[in-house]
Amino acid sequence: xxxxxxxxxxxxxxxxxxxxxxxxxxxxxxxxxxxxxxxxxxxxxxxxxxxxxxxxxxxxxxxxxxxxxxxxxxxxxxxxxxxxxxxxxxxxxxxxxxxxxxxxxxxxxxxxxxxxxxxxxxxxxxxxxxxxxxxxxxxxxxxxxxxxxxxxxxxxxxxx
Ligand code: FES
Numbered sequence: 115x116x117x118x119x120x121x122x123x124x125x126x127x128x129x130x131x132x133x134x135x136x137x138x139x140x141x142x143x144x145x146x147x148x149x150x151x152x153x154x155x156x157x158x159x160x161x162x163x164x165x166x167x168x169x170x171x172x173x174x175x176x177x178x179x180x181x182x183x184x185x186x187x188x189x190x191x192x193x194x195x196x197x198x199x200x201x202x203x204x205x206x207x208x209x210x211x212x213x214x215x216x217x218x219x220x221x222x223x224x225x226x227x228x229x230x231x232x233x234x235x236x237x238x239x240x241x242x243x244x245x246x247x248x249x250x251x252x253x254x255x256x257x258x259x260x261x262x263x264x265x266x267x268x269x270x271x272x273x274x
Pocket of ligand 1: 151152153155156158159161162163172174
């Protein structure tokens with residue numbers, strides 16, 4: 115069985131993994147990252163999105179062995195010192211969730227889309243979140259939350 119080294123939310127792990135084990139199952143079932151949900155297991159819904167070496171990926175579409183040597187950030191590792199990440203706070207303040215199942219993936223995808231465009235238009239946000247499905251909200255508050263999160267993250271960078 116292959117042994118992989120992986121950093122998750124700043125913690126280093128070495129794990130023996132079946133070659134066919136999916137990253138999302140490693141995260142949830144072995145490493146306690148149950149904040150990353152499984153909505154479909156077929157790469158459709160985006161609920162399982164995490165950051166892999168700084169880019170968002172659907173962790174149900176990545177094998178654990180492919181993440182060997184990588185740095186993973188899940189929704190549980192976003193905040194610092196018990197505080198929410200600005201994008202998490204924006205989702206909270208804009209009421210951008212109902213059941214909350216899609217929210218971890220939405221937040222990760224939203225942060226990723228700001229890497230290319232720190233001040234995205236509504237259209238850019240909607241395109242950037244195309245791979246993340248929400249079955250409750252109708253997306254309006256999600257778009258508002260991403261804009262608000264983008265503003266707060268921009269201010270956080272500009273404020274010394
Ligand atoms: Fe991975 Fe739906 S659980 S995309």
